[in-house]
Amino acid sequence: QVQLVESGGGLVQAGGSLRLSCAASGRTGSIDAMGWFRQAPGEDHVFVASIDWSGGITNYADSVKGRFTISKDNVKNTVHLQMNSLKPEDTAVYYCAGGRYNYYHSSGLEVDYWGQGTQVTVSS
Numbered sequence: 085q086v087q088l089v090e091s092g093g094g095l096v097q098a099g100g101s102l103r104l105s106c107a108a109s110g111r112t113g114s115i116d117a118m119g120w121f122r123q124a125p126g127e128d129h130v131f132v133a134s135i136d137w138s139g140g141i142t143n144y145a146d147s148v149k150g151r152f153t154i155s156k157d158n159v160k161n162t163v164h165l166q167m168n169s170l171k172p173e174d175t176a177v178y179y180c181a182g183g184r185y186n187y188y189h190s191s192g193l194e195v196d197y198w199g200q201g202t203q204v205t206v207s208s
Contacts, residue, residue: 086110086197088118088180093202096170100206104165106180106199117185118163119143119193120154122176122204129179133165134193136185143192148174170206177201 092104106118119134133154134143142154153166167174180199185192 086112086115086182088182088197088199090178090180090199090202093178093204095205095207098170098172098206098208100170101166101168102170102204104167104178104180104202104204106163106165108161108163108182112161115182115184115196117193118156118180118182119191119195120163120165120178121181121195122174122178123201124176127176130176131191131193132178134181134185134191135163136192138185141185141192167204170204172206172208174204175206176204178204 087109090106117136120132121129122132123129135154135156151169155164179201181195183196184194186194
């Protein structure tokens with residue numbers, strides 16, 4: 085099993101920035117990619133960004149390209165999501181995800197594990 089713990093959510097005004105972090109523990113050797121999804125009230129989980137552990141290949145949803153940056157710290161088994169120029173429509177619960185890198189998957193990530201989620205609220 086792999087445990088994923090998110091941190092860094094909160095309330096920010098539109099145009100502001102937040103940095104989310106996700107620390108993986110347990111059988112981390114069983115995953116080779118991590119990423120972020122988000123879920124707004126009444127909606128499904130939506131892919132945000134992913135990164136593979138070895139080559140650092142990144143994937144982003146069109147809605148966040150140019151504003152969000154995903155990065156990794158292999159030593160600490162941690163992935164970060166730097167979110168800039170935040171918009172009210174970015175408001176959601178953000179979930180960390182861990183699994184296997186898949187080039188043919190739209191998100192680049194086949195999810196095996198989920199974190200508990202962290203709330204991000206962007207006020208207008």
